[in-house]
Amino acid sequence: MIESKEQTCVVIGASHAGVNFAFSLRKEGWQGKIILFDADPHLPYHRPPLSKAFLTSEAGIANYLLKPEQSYQNESIELQLGKSVTSINRDLKVISLSDGHIQSYDKLVFATGARALVPNIVGLSAGAHVCYLRTAADVLKIKEAYGLSKSKKVLIIGGGYIGLEIAASLKKLGASVVILERERRILSRVTSPEMSAYFYNLHTQNGVEVYANKQVVSVETLEETKQVTCQDGSEYLADLIIVGVGVRVNFELAESIGLEIENGIKVNEFAQTSDSDIYATGDCTNHFNPHYGRYVRLESVQNAVDQGKVAAAAISGKWQAYDSIPWFWSDQYDTKLQIVGLADGYDDLIMREDDNQKRSVWYFKAEKLLSVDAINNAKAYVIGTKVIKENKHINKNVLSDISIPLNYDLLTS
Numbered sequence: 001m002i003e004s005k006e007q008t009c010v011v012i013g014a015s016h017a018g019v020n021f022a023f024s025l026r027k028e029g030w031q032g033k034i035i036l037f038d039a040d041p042h043l044p045y046h047r048p049p050l051s052k053a054f055l056t057s058e059a060g061i062a063n064y065l066l067k068p069e070q071s072y073q074n075e076s077i078e079l080q081l082g083k084s085v086t087s088i089n090r091d092l093k094v095i096s097l098s099d100g101h102i103q104s105y106d107k108l109v110f111a112t113g114a115r116a117l118v119p120n121i122v123g124l125s126a127g128a129h130v131c132y133l134r135t136a137a138d139v140l141k142i143k144e145a146y147g148l149s150k151s152k153k154v155l156i157i158g159g160g161y162i163g164l165e166i167a168a169s170l171k172k173l174g175a176s177v178v179i180l181e182r183e184r185r186i187l188s189r190v191t192s193p194e195m196s197a198y199f200y201n202l203h204t205q206n207g208v209e210v211y212a213n214k215q216v217v218s219v220e221t222l223e224e225t226k227q228v229t230c231q232d233g234s235e236y237l238a239d240l241i242i243v244g245v246g247v248r249v250n251f252e253l254a255e256s257i258g259l260e261i262e263n264g265i266k267v268n269e270f271a272q273t274s275d276s277d278i279y280a281t282g283d284c285t286n287h288f289n290p291h292y293g294r295y296v297r298l299e300s301v302q303n304a305v306d307q308g309k310v311a312a313a314a315i316s317g318k319w320q321a322y323d324s325i326p327w328f329w330s331d332q333y334d335t336k337l338q339i340v341g342l343a344d345g346y347d348d349l350i351m352r353e354d355d356n357q358k359r360s361v362w363y364f365k366a367e368k369l370l371s372v373d374a375i376n377n378a379k380a381y382v383i384g385t386k387v388i389k390e391n392k393h394i395n396k397n398v399l400s401d402i403s404i405p406l407n408y409d410l411l412t413s
């Protein structure tokens with residue numbers, strides 16, 4: 001079913017999810033208008049380099065664009081940047097914008113993602129020396145506060161991927177870096193104690209001070225310096241504080257029009273919300289994953305791209321259920337981590353150390369492979385992906401024996 005030229009598809013959010021959706025919709029043959037709205041005034045850019053190359057280099061955000069500007073014109077995709085959608089009327093099928101304009105739609109897509117979580121810490125107001133890292137503007141602010149070549153004392157609140165990637169990047173620039181993590185170990189929300197230990201060692205070996213069990217309770221400004229105090233009474237001084245304590249989904253607009261919200265915007269396997277003319281894609285969605293038999297909300301580029309394709313196909317009348325296997329990556333120092341699958345709920349793991357640099361952690365539940373964390377080990381990532389996709393059984397004795405090379409046939413025979 002290809003819509004006519006009079007139809008309009010409005011997309012709220014022009015990051016990975018919204019932009020990939022828009023190009024996929026055009027590719028599917030949608031002939032009507034496609035309009036992307038985003039509060040961010042920059043041309044849509046890749047987010048993964050924000051905590052890495054963009055943070056450490058002099059290159060402008062124009063070097064990290066998702067698509068060249070011309071390609072939006074080529075595909076007749078209208079970009080309305082620097083504009084927030086403030087309300088939606090489902091009966092009239094119109095959205096209202098911060099500048100007072102209204103826009104009608106036939107199909108509406110939420111690709112609203114998430115925002116940096118602002119913790120409730122006394123004295124932590126986002127002044128010049130307190131930064132977050134979610135947008136290009138956030139990174140520009142860090143660069144301005146930090147200065148690319150100066151060696152400053154940076155304190156990072158939160159030992160998740162964002163905190164660790166920032167630490168690795170700023171360490172390369174010569175900063176002195178302290179990470180304060182509230183939980184008993186870094187990365188506790190997203191990975192196993194074994195992986196947390198690996199990344200703890202990686203960072204401390206590179207000169208980052210990493211402290212767990214540190215709940216920051218207050219921040220005080222002492223002339224040019226910030227003094228951070230934790231619940232256990234310990235104190236740290238810093239020139240710059242960067243906060244990376246997780247995200248909050250941007251679901252409020254969807255909630256205001258009565259869409260079903262449950263850990264994000266709830267969608268079916270076709271990325272469709274509880275309103276059949278409204279879809280949602282990317283970080284903001286809670287969707288069913290058939291490989292794991294449960295609803296998941298993923299914060300990843302892979303999900304943003306793949307779910308956008310499913311939504312575009314569905315709007316075009318091709319009902320292809322979303323069934324991708326999640327994958328993620330992170331680069332810190334010379335370590336490349338690739339993750340396939342979701343390890344939550346694992347009851348067994350096998351850690352394989354092929355050599356000092358190449359490792360992999362294999363997570364199982366009831367003998368089924370759930371996920372693989374591959375450290376500098378593309379082979380483990382590729383084999384893990386194939387095994388999960390094909391739902392094969394792995395011979396754990398073979399996997400544990402590092403004298404046997406990693407090989408799909410040997411592992412699954």
Ligand SMILES: NC(=O)c1ccc[n+]([C@@H]2O[C@H](COP(=O)([O-])OP(=O)(O)OC[C@H]3O[C@@H](n4cnc5c(N)ncnc54)[C@H](O)[C@@H]3O)[C@@H](O)[C@H]2O)c1
Pocket residue numbers: 051119157158159160161162163165180181182183186187188189190214215216244245246247299328329330331
């Ligand atoms: N390579 C990647 O995949 C990658 C890289 C960067 C960011 N991201 C994504 O960006 C988003 C944000 O990342 P993140 O690392 O901020 O989120 P996160 O939730 O993964 O980690 C936040 C960490 O902060 C800790 N924390 C929370 N409150 C705290 C407090 N008051 N004091 C000290 N520590 C506290 C938590 O225990 C947690 O370990 C996530 O969606 C993440 O998946 C992904």
